[in-house]
Amino acid sequence: xxxxxxxxxxxxxxxxxxxxxxxxxxxxxxxxxxxxxxxxxxxxxxxxxxxxxxxxxxxxxxxxxxxxxxxxxxxxxxxxxxxxxxxxxxxxxxxxxxxxxx
Amino acid sequence: xxxxxxxxxxxxxxxxxxxxxxxxxxxxxxxxxxxxxxxxxxxxxxxxxxxxxxxxxxxxxxxxxxxxxxxxxxxxxxxxxxxxxxxxxxxxxxxxxxxxxxxxxxxxxxxxxxxxxxxxxxxxxxxxxxxxxxxxxxxxxxxxxxxxxxxxxxxxxxxxxxxxxxxxxxxxxxxxxxxxxxxxxxxxxxxxxxxxxxxxxxxxxxxxxxxxxxxxxxxxxxxxxxxxxxxxxxxxxxxxxxxxxxxxxxxxxxxxxxxxxxxxxxxxxxxxxxxxxxxxxxxxxxxxxxxxxxxxxxxxxxxxxxxxxxxxxxxxxxxxxxxxxxxxxxxxxxxxxxxxxxxxxxxxxxxxxxxxxxxxxxxxxxxxxxxxxxxxxxxxxxxxxxxxxxxxxxxxxxxxxxxxxxxxxxxxxxxxxxxxxxxxxxxxxxxxxxxxxxxxxxxxxxxxxxxxxxxxxxxxxxxx
Amino acid sequence: xxxxxxxxxxxxxxxxxxxxxxxxxxxxxxxxxxxxxxxxxxxxxxxxxxxxxxxxxxxxxxxxxxxxxxxxxxxxxxxxxxxxxxxxxxxxxxxxxxxxxxxxxxxxxxxxxxxxxxxxxxxxxxxxxxxxxxxxxxxxxxxxxxxxxxxxxxxxxxxxxxxxxxxxxxxxxxxxxxxxxxxxxxxxxxxxxxxxxxxxxxxxxxxxxxxxxxxxxxxxxxxxxxxxxxxxxxxxxxxxxxxxxxxxxxxxxxxxxxxxxxxxxxxxxxxxxxxxxxxxxxxxxxxxxxxxxxxxxxxxxxxxxxxxxxxxxxxxxxxxxxxxxxxxxxxxxxxxxxxxxxxxxxxxxxxxxxxxxxxxxxxxxx
Ligand SMILES: Cc1cc2nc3c(=O)[nH]c(=O)nc-3n(C[C@H](O)[C@H](O)[C@H](O)COP(=O)(O)OP(=O)(O)OC[C@H]3O[C@@H](n4cnc5c(N)ncnc54)[C@H](O)[C@@H]3O)c2cc1C
Ligand SMILES: Cc1cc2nc3c(=O)[nH]c(=O)nc-3n(C[C@H](O)[C@H](O)[C@H](O)COP(=O)(O)OP(=O)(O)OC[C@H]3O[C@@H](n4cnc5c(N)ncnc54)[C@H](O)[C@@H]3O)c2cc1C
Ligand code: FES
Numbered sequence: 001x002x003x004x005x006x007x008x009x010x011x012x013x014x015x016x017x018x019x020x021x022x023x024x025x026x027x028x029x030x031x032x033x034x035x036x037x038x039x040x041x042x043x044x045x046x047x048x049x050x051x052x053x054x055x056x057x058x059x060x061x062x063x064x065x066x067x068x069x070x071x072x073x074x075x076x077x078x079x080x081x082x083x084x085x086x087x088x089x090x091x092x093x094x095x096x097x098x099x100x101x102x
Numbered sequence: 103x104x105x106x107x108x109x110x111x112x113x114x115x116x117x118x119x120x121x122x123x124x125x126x127x128x129x130x131x132x133x134x135x136x137x138x139x140x141x142x143x144x145x146x147x148x149x150x151x152x153x154x155x156x157x158x159x160x161x162x163x164x165x166x167x168x169x170x171x172x173x174x175x176x177x178x179x180x181x182x183x184x185x186x187x188x189x190x191x192x193x194x195x196x197x198x199x200x201x202x203x204x205x206x207x208x209x210x211x212x213x214x215x216x217x218x219x220x221x222x223x224x225x226x227x228x229x230x231x232x233x234x235x236x237x238x239x240x241x242x243x244x245x246x247x248x249x250x251x252x253x254x255x256x257x258x259x260x261x262x263x264x265x266x267x268x269x270x271x272x273x274x275x276x277x278x279x280x281x282x283x284x285x286x287x288x289x290x291x292x293x294x295x296x297x298x299x300x301x302x303x304x305x306x307x308x309x310x311x312x313x314x315x316x317x318x319x320x321x322x323x324x325x326x327x328x329x330x331x332x333x334x335x336x337x338x339x340x341x342x343x344x345x346x347x348x349x350x351x352x353x354x355x356x357x358x359x360x361x362x363x364x365x366x367x368x369x370x371x372x373x374x375x376x377x378x379x380x381x382x383x384x385x386x387x388x389x390x391x392x393x394x395x396x397x398x399x400x401x402x403x404x405x406x407x408x409x410x411x412x413x414x415x416x417x418x419x420x421x422x423x424x425x426x427x428x429x430x431x432x433x434x435x436x437x438x439x440x441x442x443x444x445x446x447x448x449x450x451x452x453x454x455x456x457x458x459x460x461x462x463x464x465x466x467x468x469x470x471x472x473x474x475x476x477x478x479x480x481x482x483x484x485x486x487x488x489x490x491x492x493x494x495x496x497x498x499x500x501x502x503x504x505x506x507x508x509x510x511x512x513x514x515x516x517x518x519x520x521x522x523x524x525x526x527x528x529x530x531x532x533x534x535x536x537x538x539x540x541x542x543x544x545x546x547x548x549x550x551x552x553x554x555x556x557x558x559x560x561x562x563x564x565x566x
Numbered sequence: 567x568x569x570x571x572x573x574x575x576x577x578x579x580x581x582x583x584x585x586x587x588x589x590x591x592x593x594x595x596x597x598x599x600x601x602x603x604x605x606x607x608x609x610x611x612x613x614x615x616x617x618x619x620x621x622x623x624x625x626x627x628x629x630x631x632x633x634x635x636x637x638x639x640x641x642x643x644x645x646x647x648x649x650x651x652x653x654x655x656x657x658x659x660x661x662x663x664x665x666x667x668x669x670x671x672x673x674x675x676x677x678x679x680x681x682x683x684x685x686x687x688x689x690x691x692x693x694x695x696x697x698x699x700x701x702x703x704x705x706x707x708x709x710x711x712x713x714x715x716x717x718x719x720x721x722x723x724x725x726x727x728x729x730x731x732x733x734x735x736x737x738x739x740x741x742x743x744x745x746x747x748x749x750x751x752x753x754x755x756x757x758x759x760x761x762x763x764x765x766x767x768x769x770x771x772x773x774x775x776x777x778x779x780x781x782x783x784x785x786x787x788x789x790x791x792x793x794x795x796x797x798x799x800x801x802x803x804x805x806x807x808x809x810x811x812x813x814x815x816x817x818x819x820x821x822x823x824x825x826x827x828x829x830x831x832x833x834x835x836x837x838x839x840x841x842x843x844x845x846x847x848x849x850x851x852x853x854x855x856x857x858x859x860x861x862x863x864x865x866x867x868x869x870x871x872x873x874x875x876x877x878x879x880x881x882x883x884x885x886x887x888x889x890x891x892x893x894x895x896x897x898x899x900x901x902x903x904x905x906x907x908x909x910x911x912x913x914x915x916x917x918x919x920x921x922x923x924x925x926x927x928x929x930x931x932x
């Protein structure tokens with residue numbers, strides 16, 4: 001179910017499913033990932049490793065690192081990524097460290 | 103490894119113009135930008151977006167297509183999505199693209215990495231729902247995403263531009279909470295002479311304000327005691343205006359009180375910087391051409407000191423002309439002839455700056471915030487912590503790093519550096535210049551150990 | 567300004583000594599350089615380390631053991647006094663090996679040293695499988711490790727902050743942003759700073775790190791000290807991945823993985839280099855493959871303060887009695903010894919440790 005979002009989308013684009021922390025969202029293909037998640041109603045992207053405080057995108061230009069999410073075990077900036085088909089995103093630090101054996 | 107005559111970092115107006123100009127003189131140029139498409143901050147994604155939202159964003163935005171078109175036509179090698187994380191003498195530039203690290207070398211570097219919004223640490227500024235106004239604008243520009251219930255807080259022309267764009271997009275901000283005072287405008291009037299030379303900017307400013315006023319967006323001028331309320335999310339902005347306490351409930355707060363040069367890359371190369379009192383920030387020390395003290399290293403655009411998009415474009419070309427001369431593609435006479443008109447119009451475009459700096463000064467309480475306010479967002483260090491470290495003998499920000507970790511998180515001080523310098527300067531009764539700034543080291547932005555390790559060559563030629 | 571002791575250099579060595587002297591009721595002034603000074607105390611790896619120390623000089627191994635043994639008490643006292651804990655963990659540390667040969671060679675050396683230390687050298691050898699039980703993320707290339715039970719690690723920056731805080735709390739004067747240019751001894755010592763300040767003191771401790779190379783001869787020391795660069799990496803904060811520290815990597819109390827360090831003879835150059843970073847990253851991934859996905863957040867270069875044989879120098883000036891040179895390349899490990907044991911040596915009490923082997927007489931005049 002789509003939570004009410006504080007953000008409005010001006011255009012409708014073709015959407016693809018993206019998983020964020022277990023929930024599936026339909027996000028516009030090729031859109032900026034942080035923008036798409038915000039528009040889809042995601043309010044908290046991560047919790048800080050220092051105090052656990054909630055954070056969400058702040059600068060949208062790759063400078064503040066408050067939009068960090070985890071994809072394939074790597075923590076990355078959502079505002080520097082684009083939505084792709086079947087993307088699987090989680091909040092950082094929630095998963096166990098995985099061993100890369102390849 | 104391919105040796106370039108010029109490596110340009112940043113594909114905003116400065117970088118695009120420089121790369122295009124340099125290529126036209128026959129230089130081998132590589133342009134890198136971490137964004138997936140050319141444009142920089144002002145012309146973000148202009149090629150994809152201009153047709154969809156050009157009327158909302160305005161002519162100053164769609165103009166960017168001239169530059170992206172010129173760049174494409176020039177045949178410059180443009181590596182998109184390439185995040186530069188290290189620049190070493192020589193020059194050796196390391197970057198990550200598509201999850202892999204790579205390296206190029208060049209005899210000249212032009213840093214065109216632009217500006218950052220001045221950090222605005224007010225109580226509550228780390229809450230979800232609080233963003234920079236530029237972030238709000240990027241959401242609109244690049245993605246067509248607009249905050250439904252937003253309050254714009256701060257000062258400066260960019261604040262009005264964003265408000266006007268939101269009005270045109272059909273969702274005006276709920277209010278403009280402005281920190282400049284009528285006294286500021288009175289002081290600025292002394293620089294009106296210079297401002298008149300930059301009259302097109304004034305006309306644009308008046309038009310933007312008219313758009314905002316016509317849409318009946320409430321404006322609160324001279325606001326103080328600004329704070330953001332909310333538990334897990336921004337819920338309201340509170341402030342005082344003319345002695346009265348106000349509270350505006352909202353979902354989104356967009357903060358802005360000016361832009362400052364992004365000096366990370368320049369500092370990593372030990373380029374000397376000086377404090378600019380007018381712009382209240384550090385700027386690199388440059389010659390007319392954008393040359394730094396470091397041989398072969400140039401800086402253009404807002405990273406060289408705030409001048410705006412037009413000045414950035416001209417400065418990019420000026421630097422490129424100088425570099426073309428340095429590599430023997432232009433004679434000194436040709437260089438000077440080609441640069442002269444650009445140097446003249448850059449000067450007249452810059453004339454508006456002293457007026458703007460005085461009319462829309464930074465919000466003082468956010469330059470040296472109260473004790474409880476977080477200044478380092480990454481490591482959650484407060485202004486009070488910094489003052490305590492000053493009491494323990496920290497004269498400069500590199501000592502406070504050791505004492506309390508400010509500037510040691512992933513943003514590497516981008517959003518706390520100026521605040522920490524200001525707090526230490528105030529506590530130690532020193533100037534910002536004496537206090538200094540963080541020492542910036544590679545990686546300029548985080549890079550995975552896996553990417554780094556892939557570059558591990560057991561060859562003995564290694565750097566030193 | 568007058569004091570019993572003027573301490574030149576407010577890094578971890580100078581502050582540890584100052585702290586110890588203040589505890590004995592001495593009046594102490596610490597003089598420290600500016601924000602841009604080379605400071606090993608800010609760029610080190612944070613190990614409180616015993617194994618491999620003093621392989622050719624058992625007295626050094628013993629001195630490191632003595633310090634490690636009293637470190638916890640020292641940290642606790644600092645924490646109590648300042649209200650800010652100095653994180654310390656002493657549950658052993660590893661020397662990781664990628665080949666059976668190097669592992670075997672090291673064990674042989676440890677056995678020799680152990681005999682010289684009357685058997686007080688508690689270590690065990692873990693094969694790959696035993697090691698994997700202790701460190702589930704260890705990689706297949708690691709054939710085994712030496713686990714030394716006297717090893718551990720601390721938060722060196724918290725140590726520095728606590729010392730700076732407690733030295734002031736105990737009434738020490740700390741002058742920051744001053745560079746000492748000369749020291750003379752007409753009657754007492756006169757310490758001159760570049761800004762014109764002159765400080766008088768009955769005794770002087772020269773603990774200026776690399777700065778001692780220049781100042782030392784003015785006080786009658788040889789001070790044969792040189793810089794050696796170490797590049798260090800730190801990742802983003804991660805869930806628990808590494809239990810015990812090693813010279814290759816350790817997980818700091820804040821969560822980041824610290825990876826170190828190069829050994830480079832490049833003079834007074836503390837920059838980082840891509841080959842340096844890449845080499846360290848590759849080694850860390852060989853030890854802990856999961857690190858391949860970790861983000862490197864920061865790196866730095868810091869300069870070690872090295873004597874020709876790598877051992878500390880503790881020397882009273884033959885020309886200017888009352889002036890002491892104190893310098894070492896394991897200032898974190900030895901912080902507790904410097905704070906609690908060294909003052910007895912300077913004050914010539916009955917409890918003074920025997921530090922003869924650390925005097926400058928061991929260096930030939932060049
Ligand atoms: C968020 C924001 C919004 C703005 N909006 C406007 C506006 O609407 N109108 C206006 O007149 N002015 C605006 N400005 C002011 C702006 O700084 C200038 O107008 C203009 O964009 C400056 O151009 P530039 O070429 O110097 O830098 P920019 O346009 O900022 O371009 C710099 C480029 O460098 C790239 N870069 C930086 N670091 C790296 C790295 N390590 N590796 C790879 N690439 C890197 C960035 O991705 C960026 O594309 C804005 C500024 C900001 C910060
Ligand atoms: C990469 C690296 C890793 C390390 N890892 C470890 C480890 O794991 N465990 C361990 O125990 N040790 C380690 N060390 C060593 C340890 O950091 C040093 O032994 C210790 O910090 C030395 O402290 P210091 O006070 O002598 O020197 P510094 O920290 O360099 O301090 C010297 C001070 O003297 C001041 N000064 C210099 N000249 C003057 C002057 N003329 N006037 C006034 N002031 C002056 C400077 O401003 C400076 O603050 C490491 C070192 C490095 C470089
Ligand atoms: S929102 Fe600031 S880095 Fe992504």
